[in-house]
Amino acid sequence: MNPVNGSSAVLVRDTILEARDLVLSFGETPALRGASLSVKKGEVLAVMGPSGSGKSTLLHCLAGILAPDSGEVYFDGQRVDAMREGDRSRLRRERFGFVFQFGQLVPELTAEENVALPLLLGGTRREEALRGARAWFERLELDGLERHRAGEMSGGQAQRVALARGLVAHPDVLFADEPTGSLDSLTGELVMGLLTRTACEDGTTVVLVTHEPRVAAYADREVIVRDGRVTVTAAVPG
């Protein structure tokens, strides 16, 4: 990563996203038991932890997809968990981007139409949205694939299209849940390199859920989720 993104610089930057003491259960099963987390503007944060530790649930709460049973989520000073669903939905569409383990491209649409989706949903006219989408193909080394459909692309290509879709509307925060989980390690590294580079260039904050240390190593820092709580560890300098 860019040295400017190093941990010492992170300390002085503003907090863009914050979770305070989140508790959430699915039926009888507790997923979060008092999870707190603070994300600085422009940083790439890796959220690690074993399977079932609650890391994806934490990401969903931060992103306003799930509302916690108790606790608070703040984005850019606004209380997300207390918003009405319509407002949360608009927040997700306008300020957040998403990329998941399996790209989840719409199979009937071409790659460029998939990338243009967030712009179209935001009310941008079709031609302009497609123009905006096409600009991403060169950036993510996808030239020539604009008219391909999901079934005509490799896993790594499809995941980069999904990444372009996550970034096309210039979100403040990109939420990435195991974005390389379905890729081989070389392809995964290509995707991670492009993800962190473009996020850094655009000043996008990234919350990256992963259980893979090699993926987390692309982030500026990491937190560990264990039994529904967040452990912040700092490496001893030296």
Add this chain to the structure above:
Amino acid sequence: MALLGLLDREPSHGYDLKRDYDAYFGRGRPLPFGQVYATLARLARDGKAMVGEAEPGAGPDRKRYTITEEGKSEVEVWLAEPIPAEPHFQTDLFVKVVLSLMLGRPAEAYLDVQRAAHLARMRELTEVKQKGGVVDALLADHGLFHLEADLRWIDLTAARLAVLAEEVTA
């Protein structure tokens, strides 16, 4: 450091320390008696252990050693600090975890700082990889894969701490 750590449990004879060292950390490579007594003599000279009066009986093994406050604090510091994140030090990692559990020290906190030290080193190597050519990337990858293997072991061990503690303190 392993012998001093074992001595932190209770005052012991050299023979007991050797037996426990071999059982927990020797793994088929028993510690020679000579080395045990040389180490104990050095620890006594450096003020980290005290030698008791010779007890009735034959042989050099009649002396009981007790850890000093200085020795205790050295063990404490050593157990808590992460090892520099270089590959191939699994023995040290293992000894630290087992000793922490034996002594009722926070093994999980140690594993957390060790994980953080490993990830910090992995970040450095990832940066080298992104900035350098293929040769740099290959060298960095070698380190990254080994560190990743350690991290998997750290995670697995963290998940098994309770069971491990029962076994080493039984």
